[in-house]
Amino acid sequence: MDTRVEPSPSSEEPLPAAFAPLVEEYARHLRLQRGLSPHTVRAYSGDVLGLLRHLQRLGLDSLDGVTVRALRSWLAREQTRGQARSTLQRRSAAVRVFFTWAQATGRVATNPAAGLRSPRKERSLPPHLAQAEAVAMLERAGPSPTGAANPAMVEAVGPRRLAIERRNAALLETLYATGVRVSELCGLDLDDVDTQRRLVRVVGKGDKERSVPVGVPALRAIERWLQEGRPVLEAGASGAAVFLGERGQRIDPRV
Template sequence: MSPLGHAIEDYLAHLRDERRFSAHTVAAYSADLHHLARFADTRDAAAPPAVAAAQRADDHPGPGAELDLALLRDWLWDGDQRGLARATLARRAASARGFAAWLATSGRARSDAGARLRAPKPQRTLPRVLSRDAADGLLAELEQAAADGEPNALRDHAVVELLYAAALRVSELVGLDVDDLDRSNRTVRVLGKGAKERVVPYGAPAARALDRYLELGRPALLARAAARTEAASGGSSTVARRTASDRRPSSGGAHAVFLGARGGRLNARSVHRLVAGLLAEVPGGGPAGPHAFRHTAATHLLDGGAELRAVQEFLGHASLGTTQIYTHVSAERLKQSYRTAHPRA
């Protein structure tokens, strides 16, 4: 691995261990920066020998010597020529600027090569938002499916109710432990981006769905996992004598609120599949993932008269500017309603 590659690994460890960035964010930085390192290798390989030797001269020591503004601009230009979206180029530029700044502040480079790097601003598209009727219809279908007490159906109903009621990110939802729920006060303690903790409320329908799942669905999923483990072990007498209350799943679900088919913590991919299936028949454009319910909750709060600052706190946004996108969504929805309903629209 080149010195630049080693520096990238150290920077990713810094983001993960000191900055407490989420695994998803660190993975995005890793993909961008390792692509940058490969691009730098190919550019060095194509350079004339005298130029390459000059780039490796001893008066430019350290991994920062491999990184300069020209290289970063060439990398973005190459991505543009390959047809990358403006949002992808903007993300790459942000990854490179953060890395270059860290190289300078950590003493691995003499200057910040990314300080003057610019990229096209990403096109800001409005997020997907369900109408109140569409959201109510989906939740009613899930409630009906869970009426007979099937454990997975109870879980799916509770998952979607809580996604919408508390406007959770999918990572926040699957990371919940039982102790994070305050069922008497209908609140949930959430660990959001940057390891920031917040407490958010949820309403009566979500409370009913959660109570049914926790009292009927979750114990059944735990029991299924224990039975599967018992069968795999050959049904020894020691295992057979264990009571249902003593059984624990083998894959980390002992404290998790939402459990998967094997009794471990439900993963984000399963939630994505669930929501994508639900939204497949719902009219509207935009991504059909769990974030649609977060967008929907925020927009419905503003439509109902909630203050922007309150919605910011509810969502756990560090910047009010991030929350303001939902004011644009509400305005657009108003325009659509006007065009549909007003006789002189």
């Protein structure tokens, strides 16, 4: 087992003369010229101090001998010490800013950090509803989205309230069945719904069009909305929009 302990800052050897004033001068630049917050100044200054310590361990005593390979070795060392990817990204940014400043102020002839890339950001799947949560959400949307509205139901809740509940149920059923974006769902036109092939045609980012399969429960909910809800809310501004707001216009994704 490796029992070596990283020395604390107080037990480190003094920085080489060319390195010693750099951290404070860089911090002053961040505060006065870049206007960064005290927290960011401390973080960036600490990152640069850690880099200079690493360069010292490599036997370097001036910035002129620093290469992008030396910078990468520092980031690799930090990664092996268990630093989070977000921390490594911040340290990469701090080093790039530092060497840009050092070159602009004549402290180094070339910028070795120009070719330094930040570690890629971790990508994770978005959170999703459990089946029980989805069922509960659909039940709260109103009466059964697939059951026909009888006169007693219409009289009890009112035609507009029933129409809105039909719409909300169809929206939720379609979102759950297809996984499309809310903006894509709100942008559906009547001819985008293909009940025969069980598809909806959506236009996404970059105006890219794609067809998405949709399940039978969602199609039934859409049909109920189109038959019993949409005619109640329909107005001159409705156009070909599938889903309408309370004033009859295409529903806003922010609703």
